[in-house]
Structure formats: C-alpha cells, structure tokens
Amino acid sequence: MAIKPVKVSQLNAYIKRVLQSDPLLGNVCVVGEISNLKFHSTGHVYFTLKDENSKISCFLAAENLKFLRFEMADGMEITAEGYIYLYEKGGTYSLNIRDIQIAGLGNLSIAFEKLKERLSKEGLFDEKYKKPIPSFPEKIAVITSESGAAVRDILKIIKNRNNIVDVLVYPVLVQGPGAAPDIADAIRQVNQLFPEIHTIIVGRGGGSIEELWAFNEEIVARSIFDSRIPVISAVGHEIDFTISDFVADRRAETPTAAAQMAVPDVNDLKSSISQLKMNLQYQGANFIRKKELQLQRCNIEAMASKFENRISLQINDINNQYKEMFTLISNLIYNKKNKIDSVKEQLEALNPQNIMERGYSALLNSEGEFLNSVNALKIHDVFTAVLKDGRIEGSVKEIRKDK
Template identity: 45%
Template sequence: MQIKALSISEVNQYIKRILISDPILGHIHVKGEISNYKFHSSGHMYFTLKDQNSRINCVMFKSNCEKLKFLPNEGMSLICKGYVSIYERDGQYQLYVTDMEPLGLGALHLAYQQLKDKLDKEGIFDIKYKKQLPYIPRKIAIITSPTGAAIRDIISVIFRRFPKVELCVFPVLVQGEAAATSIVNAINLCNRFSDIDIAIIGRGGGSMEELWAFNEEKVARAIFNSHVPIVSAVGHETDFTIADFVADLRAPTPSAAAELVVPNILNIKDYMNSAKKRLLYSMNIKINELEQRLSLIENNYFFKYPLNQIYDKQQYIDELLQRLNRYLKAKIEFNERHLMYLGERLNGLSPLSVFSRGYSIVRDEKNQIIKSVDQVRMDRILSIDLIDGEISCRVIKCIKEEKAFVKS
C-alpha cells in the first residue's frame, strides 16, 4: 500500500484545522507572566506568556488591541483569552489573543490608574490650570442624561437657591460605548456659546463600568481644553473619575454641584440689606462731616468778606505805584543833575568856550592849525577863527620866545 507524501504546507494546514476544531484550544484562557513584549507600529502586539517551566508565543491583532482599556507591560501577570493555532510559515503554534485582563486586578481599575498617571505626568491635573467660577452666573449648561435623576436634582436645587439663573441642558449618553463621544460633542458644543458661564457635567451613581465614560481620555482632554469652567459631578461622594481630577471643580454629587455653582439668593438678599444699611450709615456720617466743613467755611473771614482780599491787593498795588513814582522822580532828578554836570564838562572842552575867553585858532593856507611860530613865514596869509567870525591877515613879524624848563 503506497501512502501519499504531504507537503510542509499541507501538514501545517492540517495541524491548524485540528487545533482550531479542538473544543478546548479553540476557546482557551491562559494565565502567565508577559515577557518579550513588543507593540508594533502596525498596531499588533507580540509577546510571550511564561510560567516557571514553560512559555508560549502570543499575538494580539490591532482590532482586538483597540478594545483594551489598559496597556500591558513587561512582567505583568495576565489572563489571556483566545485560541491556539499554528503560524503556517514557521510551523510554530502560538496563542492568538482576543482579550486580556490583569491577574488579580480588574482591567478597568488598571486602565483607570494608567490614564490617571499619564495625565498627571502631563500636568493636566495641575491647579494652575483650574479656572475660577463666577460667583453669580447668568447661564449654566448641564451636560447629562435628560432622563436620569441627576438632572432633576440639579435643576431643583439651582432654582431653589437662585431662580434668576438661566439653564441650558445638553442631553448626552452617560454610559455605554457611545457615551464618551456624546459627552465630548456636548462639551465642544457648549464652548460655542459665548454667554455660558459654567457647565456641570455628570450623572448619578453606578458601578465602575457604568461610570467608565467619565474615565475616557478623550473626555478628560475635552474638559481640559474647554474655555467654559466645568464642574464634575459624577456618581456618589466616594466615586472618583478622571473627569473629577481634570475639571475646574469636583462636586461629590450632582446636588452638591448645583449648590456650588450658584449662591443662595436669601444670603445675597441678607448681604445686600446689610450692605445697604452700612452704606446709608456711612453716607450719613459723610454728609454730617461735610455739613460741618461747610459751616466752618461759611463762617470763615475770607468767605464773609471776600472783597477785602481784593481791596488789600489794590492797596498794596497803590503803595507800589507810589513807591515807583517816587523812585522814578528821584531817578529823573539824578539823571538831570548828572546830565547838567556832563554838559558843563563838555562845554568846558568846547572850542566855543575857549573862544569866549578870548582865545582864537590860527590856520595857514592849507587849513592846518598853527601851533608854533616855526610854522609861520613872513608875508604868509593866515586865517584867525574867533567866536563870532574869521580874520585873514599877513605875517609881518615873528618873535619866538624861549621857555625855560626847570628840572625837578
């Protein structure tokens, strides 16, 4: 009897059919410690599960990786769900993982802690990014389920405390796979309204799975990027979500959020009445003080006799004018006397003054003044200037007198 020889591919395909059809290997849960972990750029995960004695190669494709709430890391103990099959090319069997969860720790709790640590390192929870809530808001947005008890509690408390405020409800899904996207869209829509002062985001209590939409990263980043201050009011007082840490203010319950965003109108009225009384008291004190000052001003000498100051200034001006006139008169008299003195001196130096004393000036034909007999010759014609005229004469005699000088 001749047996047909199989190719390697046919053998691997046969083994693959056997493995997949096995009721245990076709749907198996395997626990072990992860090693040789690699998150490929294609989105697939490749790793090895091992225990003290053995190991098995594992692969998790991108479509299943995207459903994970957490990211595995080297050395983590896991329970992997999937099926055992063979990789035909290498002829090696491996575990094809469709889902996984941490061993001894819930997947949601681990995912929550991982995201919390990630955002905390980025500084998103830092208090410096928290926006101040207005004391008296004009319009408040409520982002929650329109059918839940939370919205009824919020509206009831707000209208009881401060009925003047305007409310704007943004209905969203608060649990389920589409809830996170619904909440993000509502936050983005809320930010398009410039007149919204505060937004309350939240829901009533529930399990971690029911509250998970408020632990999604995209919800956290939408809250962080919102320019409208957001108050997180998710679950009960003991429930903490990522939204609580990112929000500008965390309220333990939806009712508490309503109390935090608006003041009590009765307290405001009491404050206004008290302020009014203080203002009136201060105004009366100020008015009395001003009346006293006005009375002092009215009785002041300068206000009783306002023209006296003008008269005093006029009298002072008159005195200055008198002093100025006396000064000018004295100055004029002094200048007149000085002018007469200068005139007398000038007159003494004038040739006419010399002429009046009998002196004359002798000039030759060239009109040069004769100062010495040495300048004169016989028969020369000379001109003599007198005080009242001129004489022309001829020289008939010159006598030069010798002057004796006594040396001292």
C-alpha cells in the same frame, strides 16, 4: 512499514488545520497575568500570559486594542478571549485575542494609574487648559443616568438655589461596556447641538470601582478635554477619584456639590445685594454729609473777606515796590545829572569862547585852519583874528620868532 517523511512546512500546515478545526481552540477564555508587554509601532500588542506553572504567547491586533476600556500593564491579571493560532513560518502558536476583561481592585488600580500617568504626560490635566466655571449661568446641561439618584439630587439643589437657570438633562448609560462611548458622545453632542449651554455637569452617584469605571476610560477623558463648554466632574462620593475628575475644569466631591458649584444661590445673591444696597446708602449719606460740612466751612462772606485781605496785601506790596522803584530811579537820575553837570563844567572850561572872554583870540589862515605857530604864515599871507565879539582880517607884514 516505513513512514513517509514530510517537510516542516507541511507539518506546520497540518497542525494549523487541526488547531483551526478544533471548536474548543477556536473560542477560548484564558485567565492569567500579563508579562513582557510590548506595544509595536504597527499598533499591535505582544505579551505573555502566565500562571504559576505555565505561560503562552499572546497577540492583540491594533483594531481590537482600540476597544479596550483600560490601560494594559505588566502584572495585571486578565481574562483573555480569543483563539489559538499557529504561525507556520516560525512553528510557534499563540493566543490571538479578541477581547480582554479585567476584575479585582488591584488590576483596576494598575489600569487607572497607567492611564492617569499617560494622560498627565500629554498635558490633559494641566491647569493652563482649565476653563473658568461661569458665575451666573443661564443654561446648564446634566449628563448622567435619567433614573439615578444623582440627577434627582442635582435638579433639587438647582431648583432650591436658583429657579431661573434652565437645565437640560442629557440621559446616558453610566456603567457597563457601552457607558463610556455613550458619555463621550453626549459631551460632544451638547457642544455641537446646544452651544448656548454655559456649564456641563457629568457624573453619577457612588458605586464600586467597576461601576464607576466608565469615567476612567480614555474616550471620556478626551471628550471632556475637547469640550468648549466648561465641565464639572461629579462622580461617586468624596473619596472617589476618577480620570474625569483630573481632566475636567472643576471636580465636585458629589453630584450635590456639583449643583452648588454650578449655580449661585439666588437667596444669597438677594441678601448680598441688599447688604450692598445698605452699604451704598450709608456711604452715600456719609459722603453727602461730609460735603455739606465742607460747604458750610466755605462761607461766602468769609471767603470774600479773605479775598479782600489778600487784595489789600497785594496792593500794599505793589505800592512798596513802586516806592522802591521810584527811589531807585530818582537816585539814578540824580547821579546822572550830577555827572552831566560835572562834564558840562569841564566842557565850559575848555570852551574857546570863554577863553576869549579873558582877552584871548584865535588866528585862522586863509583856509580857515587854526594857527598855532609863526611858521604857519609868511610875509603878505592873510589871516583872520577871531575875538569874542567878531573877526579881524589882516596880512603879515613882519614875523618875529621868540628866541
């Protein structure tokens, strides 16, 4: 009996129905190592899951990727939960993943380094974004487990150091699948509901890397980075480092160290203030004593004597200048007088009146002009002879010229 041929699409559709109807293949958990990891622009993730003998193509939808608590990377061993799916057009099947779990120190270290590298490139760890921790806070919020040792240690230290500070304990899960969203929500809610809070301490006591993993998740890192209130990260012990430590404004090695970092010790402050008071009093006393000594040196009688001496010196100086000026002016007047007398003598020597004293006279024509030549007159012209004691009027009868 001949077998009826079917189309490829019909065969693939039949195989798909068989696969989807198998309850075992509809919900499987597969352990393997990630390879050929590709993040598509749509947000979906494609990779291969392999062991030492075989491999299978895997698909992780974008809506499931956002619920992962770690950063995927090649070489990471995971446990993938999902179902077998056949892509009819290509005739290929794959494991469509609903959830992924990882375990083991090596795998968690890979996820830690991948997320740390990505957030660092985004700038979430940059010092320029770090906010200073207030030196004298009035209110502090502690986000941690209400039943853990960390909250007891923090409250004890704060009470011993500074019983003036108000403390708000905001209880959250600190490990397990729901811990990271719980911590992130708490940080956001404290910022929104309690804006008067000055500092937030977020953390927990020590534990394994799996137990501390909530503080390595991206959702917690971004909530710390977005916090308007300064955040101190206090997770585990001194040797433990989490993503929260890198993104927080300050990292404390332990919850106890965070409490010491968050509030000043009142006793130390009192001691410092007392010492400061003593220093101020000592400096003030020295200052006053110094001024008293300066005042004593400023004796009023001595100052008056100094002023009198200075005034006397100034008077002597003025008198000397006066004498010098008087001598200078006297000499100038004397020299000018001598010069004037000399000019006067010269003028006197040239005075016609003096010449006339010696028997000379001056002749003037009818118009009062001096005559200096016989040619200036004619016969019958009138003239005036000016002598020292009067005038003589006359006329020309004869003109004789010297040969």
